[in-house]
Amino acid sequence: MTFRLSTGLAALAAVVALSGIACAHAQDRGNFEDADTNKDGHVTLQEFEAYATKRLTDGSGRLARRFQKLSPEQQTARLEQRFQKLDRDHKGYLDKNDWDSR
DSSP states (O other), X not given: OHHHHHHHHHHHHHHHHHHHHHHHHHHHHOOHHHHOTTXXXXXXXXXXXXXXXXXXXXXXXXXXXHHHTSOHHHHHHHHHHHHXXXXXXXXXXXXXXXXXXX
16 A cells, blocks of 8 residues: 555656646746737747847846857847747748747
8 A cells, every 4th residue: 555655646746747847848938929019920030039038138047047148149149040940831930839839
């Protein structure tokens, strides 16, 4: 019985940990609607750069600290690379599907 109880607790702990990771990942992704400032259903490179720069310069996590150490030119280059990678169909903008797959 002790084995089953500890196995059950381990499984519960794993589920709780995974749900925390999913929530943290969703927060890292940000909000598509907030990034889409003109509400046309597309996030342009300019909207993406403005949104991501604000989040990363205001943030205090590991990624934000690394971003803050870059020069403005390096920051722009990194964001453009990320945007191009997310824009899988090379449409020139991100849609909700691109955003959710981040």
